[in-house]
Amino acid sequence: MSLIYETVPLRVQDVKLEVSTVHSFTSKPPILFLHGFGSCKEDLADIHIHPYLKQHGYIAYDAPGCGHTHSDTLSATDIPFLVDTAEAFLEHFEITRFHLVGHSMGGLTALYLAQRNPDRVLSFVNIKGNLAPEDCFLSRQIFTFKSDDPEDFFNAFIDRTRTSGSYGSALYASTLQARVRPKAVRPIFESMVQLSDEADLLGIFLALPFPKMFMFGWEMRGLSYLERLKKGGVELAQIEESGHFPMYSHPLEMYRRISIFLDTIGRN
Numbered sequence: 001m002s003l004i005y006e007t008v009p010l011r012v013q014d015v016k017l018e019v020s021t022v023h024s025f026t027s028k029p030p031i032l033f034l035h036g037f038g039s040c041k042e043d044l045a046d047i048h049i050h051p052y053l054k055q056h057g058y059i060a061y062d063a064p065g066c067g068h069t070h071s072d073t074l075s076a077t078d079i080p081f082l083v084d085t086a087e088a089f090l091e092h093f094e095i096t097r098f099h100l101v102g103h104s105m106g107g108l109t110a111l112y113l114a115q116r117n118p119d120r121v122l123s124f125v126n127i128k129g130n131l132a133p134e135d136c137f138l139s140r141q142i143f144t145f146k147s148d149d150p151e152d153f154f155n156a157f158i159d160r161t162r163t164s165g166s167y168g169s170a171l172y173a174s175t176l177q178a179r180v181r182p183k184a185v186r187p188i189f190e191s192m193v194q195l196s197d198e199a200d201l202l203g204i205f206l207a208l209p210f211p212k213m214f215m216f217g218w219e220m221r222g223l224s225y226l227e228r229l230k231k232g233g234v235e236l237a238q239i240e241e242s243g244h245f246p247m248y249s250h251p252l253e254m255y256r257r258i259s260i261f262l263d264t265i266g267r268n
Contacts, residue, residue, distance in 0.1 A: 036104025065184025
C-alpha cells in the first residue's frame with residue numbers, strides 16, 4: 001500500500017494550522033511517529049515497506065514550525081502546544097489505539113501524550129527523547145549562544161551542528177534551513193529546556209503502564225540514567241555507529257530493533 005499525503009486543517013489553542021501528514025493504514029493499530037526538531041514526518045516512513053513493520057501501518061506529520069506544516073502563530077510552538085496538536089491530530093483521524101515512536105523533541109512530546117492517554121498507547125519507542133537536563137545539548141544553545149535575531153541564531157546553530165563531528169549531524173544540518181521556521185526555534189527550545197530541568201521526565205517515563213523501549217546511539221552510551229531505565233523494566237536499544245540520529249546513521253539496525261520489540265509485544 002502506498003503512502004498517502006494530505007494536508008489537514010486543525011485549530012489548536014486558537015492557532016490555525018495546516019498540517020502536512022503522511023499515512024499508510026492497515027487493519028492493525030498504526031505506529032504514530034513524532035519527529036524531532038528539524039527532522040520530518042518521513043524520517044521513519046520506510047515502516048510502510050519494511051517487511052516486519054508494514055503490518056502495523058504508519059502515520060506521521062510535520063510538527064508546527066517544521067517541514068510543510070503551516071502555523072499562523074509560530075510563537076505558540078512549545079511542547080504543551082505540540083502535545084495538544086498530537087491529540088487533535090489523533091482525533092481528526094479517529095485513532096483510538098496506537099504504537100508510539102518519538103525522536104528527540106518528538107520523544108518529549110510523545111512522553112506527555114502517553115501520560116495523558118495511557119489507555120490508548122500500546123507501546124512506546126523513545127528514540128533519545130529528553131528525560132533529563134543532560135539531554136539539552138541542542139536546545140540549551142538558545143541560552144548559551146544568546147541572540148535577539150532568530151535568523152542569526154538559527155544560522156549559527158546550523159554551523160555549529162554541521163561541524164560537531166557527531167554521527168549524522170552534517171546530514172541533519174544540511175536540511176535545517178528547509179525544515180524549520182526560525183521564529184519557532186526559541187519557543188520550542190526554551191520549553192524543552194524548562195521541562196528537562198524542572199519536570200520529573202524520567203519518573204513520568206518509568207511510570208507509563210505499557211511496554212517501553214529507550215533507543216540511543218552509541219555516542220550517547222554515557223547517559224547517566226540508562227541503568228535506572230534498565231532497572232525500571234525499560235528495554236534499552238543501543239544503536240552502534242550512531243549518535244542522536246540513528247535513522248540517518250544506522251537505519252537498518254534501528255528498524256530491526258523496533259521490529260523485534262513490537263514482535264515480542266505481539267507474542268506476549
